[in-house]
Structures are given as structure tokens and as C-alpha cells.
Amino acid sequence: MLNKEEIKSYYTIRELKELSTSEIISNIECFLDEKINCNTFSKGQIISWNKSIDLVKSIFEKDNKNWNIIFEFLIPLSSGKRPDILLINGVTIFLIEVKNKSEYTLADLDQINGYKLDLEYYHSTAKNFEIKPILLLLKANGLKENIGEIVVLSPDNLKPILLENYQNYLMVHPNSLNDGNFKPVPAITEYAKAVFENKEIEHIEKACFLESSQISIDLNNVYNESKAKNEHAIVFLTGTAGSGKSALGLKCAFENNGLYVTKNRQFAENLNDEIGVCSNIKTTHNFITEYSKKEGEPIWDLIVFDEAQRFWNQDKMEKYFGLKSSESRFVLELYEKKEWGVLVVLIGSGQELSWGEYGNFYQWKDAINNANKKWMVYGSNKTKKGIGYSKKIIYFEKNNFDLSHSFRNFKTPSSPVFINKLLDFEGTLDSYYFKSLQKEFNELCDNGFKIIITRNIDSAIDYCEARYQDKPNSYCTLTSSESEINEIRELNFKSNVLYDYKKSSRLGINQYFNNNGLCEDSNGDLIPLTEFSAIGFEMQMPIIVWGVDYIWYKNRWNYEFVRSIVGNTEFRQNTYRILLTRGRDGVILYFPPIWQLDNTFKFFKELGSESI
The missing domain is CATH 3.40.50 (Rossmann fold)
Structure with missing residues (x-):
């Protein structure tokens, strides 16, 4: 076993030639064990390493300072994604995925294309250079096929491709790749975990959904102003599927010591399992059950209601809870018991799923018009049109409160x-x-x-x-x-x-x-x-x-x-x-x-x- 100081993350051509194949494989194993606690490798993996290392060695007959090589490059924050080989020359990164077979599949092509897009979109160093993806089929012969930007090769055609694209200098140092910042779009649970652990997340927000920082500022301003003036406020945050509503809602709830309520019980359980915070995350069912049976006011000054397009009408509330009010009206009446409070309502466009659920704003308009206290209403122009005019509604237009780009699909926001x-x-x-x-x-x-x-x-x-x-x-x-x-x-x-x-x-x-x-x-x-x-x-x-x-x-x-x-x-x-x-x-x-x-x-x- 190599010492930590002896483990190499990349190789020069000289080092590649001087070290034996078994020494390089031993180093790769130690590197993966050290970095991601991976210490079990299949026979097929060892064979693939042997063949690909011997192949790269045979290509370089003598030392050349304009090349560097990384085996098993780890893409951070990706659950262990690692392209097999990065060959670096000039301003080019040859991204090589090795398969010990003679024919490729669609999964092989999509895998290497996924690696390429990850590096191009999220890696602070790699995105500034040219990335050439190569799918290398070790058991093929005489193969060279271009599929989009991917070149599918047999071993005998690797050297000609490298020579064809050779540059007589080296601009990309492997340390800048290994040490570069990798900022992928996190899954919602990863984002929530970062928020609740109070980690730095500005880079995630700026990269992933437009105007997110301003939306967070606006939400916090509504909270602070409502508190200062003893007002009741309701904020409507609308958007397409995957546009970041839940992420913003979770952050808002955390920053203002509020409660996050979701219609999906399993989603709440998953968040609680990942985050380890149970008191600030509830299901709508539990929330209604709890507060329909007691007269006290909620302890939270701010509540975020996610999946609010699935709020129930009066008929459904009466059938399942015995309450003669719509879910919207129940929530407003509950919060009117407090001196002040803020409701953040997250509505997904086109995501109502069953009878009694209404994503339009009729029930909210009805609830606000029949409220006992005055409510300040915040939302986009789209929301304003949905709610319509009423003397009892004081409306503040915030067009950034309608999210149209995908947070989930950052590379394809449309x-x-x-x-x-x-x-x-x-x-x-x-x-x-x-x-x-x-x-x-x-x-x-x-x-x-x-x-x-x-x-x-x-x-x-x-x-x-x-x-x-x-x-x-x-x-x-x-x-x-x-x-x-x-x-x-x-x-x-x-x-x-x-x-x-x-x-x-x-x-x-x-x-x-x-x-x-x-x-x-x-x-x-x-x-x-x-x-x-x-x-x-x-x-x-x-x-x-x-x-x-x-x-x-x-x-x-x-x-x-x-x-x-x-x-x-x-x-x-x-x-x-x-x-x-x-x-x-x-x-x-x-x-x-x-x-x-x-x-x-x-x-x-x-x-x-x-x-x-």
C-alpha cells in the first residue's frame, strides 16, 4: 500500500514509461480507496486497466512534455462518476472511455456524452478548454466512426487521432483539473441538506436558476416588513415542473425559522431522512389534522406550502377532515389568529392530480375576500390576473415570482x-x-x-x-x-x-x-x-x-x-x-x-x- 504522499493523481509521459503497468494499477487502486473509499475491483476492470495502460504506453515511444495523463478522473459530487482516461495536450482534453468489447451501445455513447457535458457545464477549469470525447473499444479492429462529437475507435486508430490533433505546447495543467471547482446542480435533497447545514450555496443558486438571489431577498423583505408592520402577507411563487420552487421554499423556511409543508408524505420523509430535521417539515395531512383539533395559533410566523396547486376544495375537505371550508380558507383563518404572519404558497403549473384540487386562484380569491383581516398579496402579473380585482386585495406585483426555467435540467432549461x-x-x-x-x-x-x-x-x-x-x-x-x-x-x-x-x-x-x-x-x-x-x-x-x-x-x-x-x-x-x-x-x-x-x-x- 502506498503512502498518502506517494499516491499520484496524474502522470507525465516520462513517469508513464518508467513505471510498470502493475505499479500504475496499484496507484490507481490506492487513489480510489483514498478519495472515495472504493477498494473492490472486478476482474474485468483490472483487465481493462492493463490493456488501456499498455496501449497508452505503446503510443508514446519517447518522453514528450506536452502531454499529461489522468486515469480514473473523479468528477466531484457525482456519486463516483469517473471517466477512464484524460489525455491532456495543448488546449485539448481527450476524454477517453474504455470498453473491453467490440461493439458499442446507446448507453456507452450517452455515458461519455454525459461526462463531457458535466465537465463543460460545471467544471471551472475544463469548461475553458476543448473536450474531445473518444469511446475506445478494446476488442474492435480497424474502427473509426464519428457519432456527433464522439469518436468511436479501435486501439489501432487511437494514435493517428492523437497525432492529428497534436499541439506543440501544454496549456492545461492536470492539477488545475484535479483542484478545479465542480459546481453541479444538486438534487433537491442535496440542496436542502446544504441549506439546513448552513453551507455556502450562492454558487449553486446563481448557476442554476435565474434571479434566485433576488427572489430570496424579496421573500426575506416580505417577512421582515410584515413583522415590522404587524401585517398578514401571502406570497404566491409559481413555476413549471423543476423550476426551483421547492428549493427556494426550503431556504425561505430555514432562514426565517419557518415551517415547510408538503402534500407528498414520502417527499417529507425523504427530506427528514436526509436532513435529520423533523420539526420544521410536515405533511399537509398532518398539519390540517393537528390544527383542526386545537384552538391555539401556529407557533411559526412563516409557513411554506409546497405543491399548493393540490389544495382541496370544501367538498373534499369535508369528506376527509369534516371541515366546512376549503383548504385555502382554513389556512387563512388559522393564521388570522396571529398578530402577523407570512404564507409562502408554491404552485406548480399543470400539476393538479385529482378531484377537488384546483391550481387556479379562485379559491384563494374567495378566501381572501372572506377573510377577517387585511392580507398583503405578492405575486407575478400572471398571478394577479388569476386572482383578479377586489377591494379587499392589496397586491404587490413581483414578476420574478413566476419561474419559467428548469432548475432540475440546468443544461436544458426549456x-x-x-x-x-x-x-x-x-x-x-x-x-x-x-x-x-x-x-x-x-x-x-x-x-x-x-x-x-x-x-x-x-x-x-x-x-x-x-x-x-x-x-x-x-x-x-x-x-x-x-x-x-x-x-x-x-x-x-x-x-x-x-x-x-x-x-x-x-x-x-x-x-x-x-x-x-x-x-x-x-x-x-x-x-x-x-x-x-x-x-x-x-x-x-x-x-x-x-x-x-x-x-x-x-x-x-x-x-x-x-x-x-x-x-x-x-x-x-x-x-x-x-x-x-x-x-x-x-x-x-x-x-x-x-x-x-x-x-x-x-x-x-x-x-x-x-x-x-
């Missing part, structure tokens, strides 16, 4: 807008509008957001395992609560999908995500989450099991094939909007091979989705 267009589309597949959708989709794919399709669930699992290599929170299965996938007979796949709402809604969600959707007591079956559990969560590439409740038929999206559905087209559309916006790198759509889904599969194939 992806939620594209999903909305996709679900709204009606017409033939040769129409001008569909062609514009195809063009927009191709642009998203180029920047790393994909919609991949398959008729074989095993292929979807294989893709995710190959691309993400069992890194936690990379993938799991999702489906609509009305999908009727259990009616589909045994399809003779290794992986069996079993929809069980009671089971999925009671899953230990933290362990579920860490195991990429596998449950210990599921007998090997995949238990997909429904839209009710998935809302608020995110992962790298979820696998959506498409149901017969929302299919492409006669040039429009259709839900009439499922007669038992309670609800309307809007709820079906919102369900698939939520499912399709959970992934950072995109989604895989699994269409079980039944005739009812043939047209929908064809729709996505015509759109430009790659099939596996």
Missing part, C-alpha cells in the same frame, strides 16, 4: 416547456407543428436531455445499469396510478413490473432511491412509484411504464380507453407531465408490447426518440 408542448399537441405527424416539435427535441438531445423508447423492460434496466453503474438515485420505475399495467399478462421478461399503490405509497423512499428502485421484499418485482409519490422527486433517468390511460389515438392524446378513470383529460395530462419531468438526463419510456400502445410508441419514434 425541457419542461417542451414537455408541455408535447402533451398539448394535436394533429398529424407530418404537420408543420409536429416538425417544429421534432426540431426542438433534437436540440434538447444535443444538450443531454433524451427520451428513449423500448418495448422491453429488460433493455431499459440494462441501459441504466450500463450508463449509471448502480450509482444511487440514478433510476427507478414510475407509472400512472390509472395505467392498468397489471392487466397486461406475463410478457416473459426477466424484470416483472407490479403496480401496487398501497405498497409503493408505503415504501421506505430513501432506501428505494438508493437501491435504484429495487425493494428487498418485492420478490424481484419492480414496484413503480405513481405520480402521487413521484411529485417533487428527481433522478437521473427514470423508466416510465406507459399505461393505457393516455395514448396517442386519432391524432390526439386520448384517455377514453380506460372506462374506470375518475377524473378528466386534465388529470391524465398532468399525471404524464409529472412523470415526464422527473429526469435530469431525460426519461426511458417502456411501452409494454400490446397493440393498444403501438400508436403511442410510433408517435415517439417519429418525434426522434432512440429505440433500445
